[in-house]
Amino acid sequence: MTQRKGEKPTISIQEHMAIDVCPGPIQPIKQISDYFPRYPRGLPPVAPQPAGHAGPLRSALSTPAAAAATSESDRPNEDSPERACAGASASLQAVRRDEEPDVEGYDSDDSTTLGTLEFSLQYDQENNALHCTINKAKGLKPMDHNGLSDPYVKLHLLPGASKANKLRTKTLHNTLNPFWNETLTYYGITDEDMVRKTLRISVCDEDKFRHNEFIGETRIPLKKLKPNQVKNFNNCLEKQLPVNKTEDKSLEERGRIMISLKYNTQKSCLVVGIIRCAHLAAMDANGFSDPYVKTYLKPDENKKSKHKTAVKKKTLNPEFNEEFCYDIKYADLTKKTLEVTVWDYDIGKSNDFIGGVSLGINANGERLKHWFDCLKNKDKKIERWHTLTNELPGSMND
Numbered sequence: 001m002t003q004r005k006g007e008k009p010t011i012s013i014q015e016h017m018a019i020d021v022c023p024g025p026i027q028p029i030k031q032i033s034d035y036f037p038r039y040p041r042g043l044p045p046v047a048p049q050p051a052g053h054a055g056p057l058r059s060a061l062s063t064p065a066a067a068a069a070t071s072e073s074d075r076p077n078e079d080s081p082e083r084a085c086a087g088a089s090a091s092l093q094a095v096r097r098d099e100e101p102d103v104e105g106y107d108s109d110d111s112t113t114l115g116t117l118e119f120s121l122q123y124d125q126e127n128n129a130l131h132c133t134i135n136k137a138k139g140l141k142p143m144d145h146n147g148l149s150d151p152y153v154k155l156h157l158l159p160g161a162s163k164a165n166k167l168r169t170k171t172l173h174n175t176l177n178p179f180w181n182e183t184l185t186y187y188g189i190t191d192e193d194m195v196r197k198t199l200r201i202s203v204c205d206e207d208k209f210r211h212n213e214f215i216g217e218t219r220i221p222l223k224k225l226k227p228n229q230v231k232n233f234n235n236c237l238e239k240q241l242p243v244n245k246t247e248d249k250s251l252e253e254r255g256r257i258m259i260s261l262k263y264n265t266q267k268s269c270l271v272v273g274i275i276r277c278a279h280l281a282a283m284d285a286n287g288f289s290d291p292y293v294k295t296y297l298k299p300d301e302n303k304k305s306k307h308k309t310a311v312k313k314k315t316l317n318p319e320f321n322e323e324f325c326y327d328i329k330y331a332d333l334t335k336k337t338l339e340v341t342v343w344d345y346d347i348g349k350s351n352d353f354i355g356g357v358s359l360g361i362n363a364n365g366e367r368l369k370h371w372f373d374c375l376k377n378k379d380k381k382i383e384r385w386h387t388l389t390n391e392l393p394g395s396m397n398d
Contacts, residue, residue, distance in 0.1 A: 006281045031093040114216035115140035115176070115239040117153070117203060121220065123194060126225040128385050130186040132199070140237075143205035143213050145352040148174045150206045151215065155184055158219070160253035160387075171206045174329050187278035187317075188256030188385035192366055194222045203237060203365050212226050215238055254355030254388045255280035255316070257293070259340060260323075261359070263330060270297070270326045270374075272338065275383065276319040280302035283344035283352040288314045290345040291354060297326045298337045311345045333375060334361055339393040340386075355388025 041151040118135040134153045142148045167186070172178040179210030189197075194304025202217040225231055260273030274293045283289045290313050297305040305326060313320035328336065344352040359371045370384040 004299075025146070053150065104261075113139060113141070115203070116234060116236050116240070117201065117216075117218060118232075118234045119166060119201065120230050120232045121199070121225055122230045123189065123222070123225045123227050125191070128187065128189050130189045130199075131183055132167070132185070132201075133183045134180045134201075136177070136181070137203060137237075138177050140176045140203065141176070141215055142176060143215060146174070146208075148176060149215065150174065151178050151203055152206055153180065154202050154204060155186075156191075156200045156202070157186065157253070159202055164251055165255075167279075188258065188387075189222075190366055190383060190385055191313070193387075194225065197222045202240075217241065254390050255342070256385050257342060257355075257388055258341065258383060258385050259357075259359070260381050260383045261338075261354070261370060263333065263374060263378050264325075265330070265378050266323070268327065268329060270328055270333065270338075271323055271381075272307075272326065273323045273342070273381070273383075274320045277388075278317050278318070280316040280318075280342065281354055282316060283354060284346075286314070288316060288353060289297070289352075290314060291316075291318050291342055292345055294341050294343065295324055296339045298339055299335075330375075332377070335358060337362060338371075341393060342388060353390075353392055355390060356393045357386045357388055358393045359386075 003287060005340045017331045057183050091111065114176060115137055116139060120133045122131045122133075123129075124131060132155055137151060137153075140149055140151055150171055154166055157165045159218060165186070167184040169180050169182045172180065199220045200217060200221060203215045205213040205215055207213065208275035217240060218231065218233075218235040219241070250327070256278045258275040258277070260271075260275060262271045262273075263269075264271055270293055274295070277291060277293070280289055280291055290311055291307045292311040295305075295307045300306075309320045309322045312320070320324070332372040337358055339356065339358050340358040342354040344354055346352060357367060359367045361368070361371065366384060367386060370386070373382045
């Protein structure tokens with residue numbers, strides 16, 4: 001290209017880009033073997049380099065030419081294997097110190113614990129109550145962006161876990177070492193429950209704007225507890241364990257009910273007492289129910305055996321303390337079944353079924369035992385707690 005006198009030289013776009021992006025001299029790429037050097041036999045240990053010089057990796061990469069430049073006084077000891085091994089060991093240790101990862105910097109379940117939980121349990125056999133005292137937790141896993149958590153503890157009884165038998169502590173904010181010192185109590189716990197039930201204790205992180213997060217859990221078979229004795233625990237939390245989903249959904253627990261039975265020989269009648277309910281399933285949007293109880297003595301040919309308690313507003317643990325009398329001969333009790341159902345009262349629409357239980361000769365477990373105890377002990381009031389299930393006894397509706 002010819003250039004006239006006085007004109008500025010022009011540069012094509014290709015030449016301009018080539019000038020700007022020219023990478024300069026290409027640097028050699030390190031080989032993997034550079035990090036694991038093989039030392040020549042008899043190589044003396046290399047003295048540490050001053051601060052501004054390359055690290056121990058470059059120091060370890062001595063060439064045969066450098067080895068040949070060693071002083072004459074060192075050469076008689078070249079063939080000493082002890083010296084060669086010592087030199088290699090010292091250099092490798094220096095390399096490992098610089099490259100070893102900081103384990104504490106990793107955020108994974110493999111290298112961090114979920115924390116520990118300290119609590120105590122006591123089975124009050126006389127009052128059919130299980131007292132769970134949640135003391136404190138230590139070293140919980142951080143769940144929030146600030147490196148802390150807002151932990152709370154919730155309890156479930158397995159099998160049959162549901163909202164009806166869930167208890168929870170208050171939430172403590174911005175801590176990994178919460179101290180609750182809070183006692184939660186399950187009422188209506190029977191000896192049968194103590195044999196077959198397991199208490200699941202979960203620690204969770206509360207979030208206002210999204211779902212609460214699970215931190216860890218521990219499970220205690222209730223058969224480990226001795227009646228009326230406090231047992232202390234300090235357990236490491238574990239990852240969430242699967243719940244047996246093959247469990248019969250028709251036996252989902254919907255709460256507990258305390259019933260008393262007494263056959264009055266003077267009046268020739270069965271006295272049924274509805275004392276109280278505990279941990280009922282919430283049926284309303286406000287998280288509560290408006291429960292009442294109905295009783296039937298079946299078979300009921302004349303349909304006159306229905307009795308109903310008063311409605312208790314906005315509660316999951318109502319106390320009724322009401323009694324109903326059924327005029328019946330003692331000998332006929334072996335042919336009868338007492339059906340007890342709990343309902344949630346709603347205005348302007350159908351009432352919701354909460355749960356039910358049947359006592360009689362065709363029942364089993366605690367329900368059958370309660371009925372037999374009533375028959376064997378005339379004129380004596382026998383009180384028992386019973387589990388409500390979502391099975392509707394018989395074919396009743398409200």
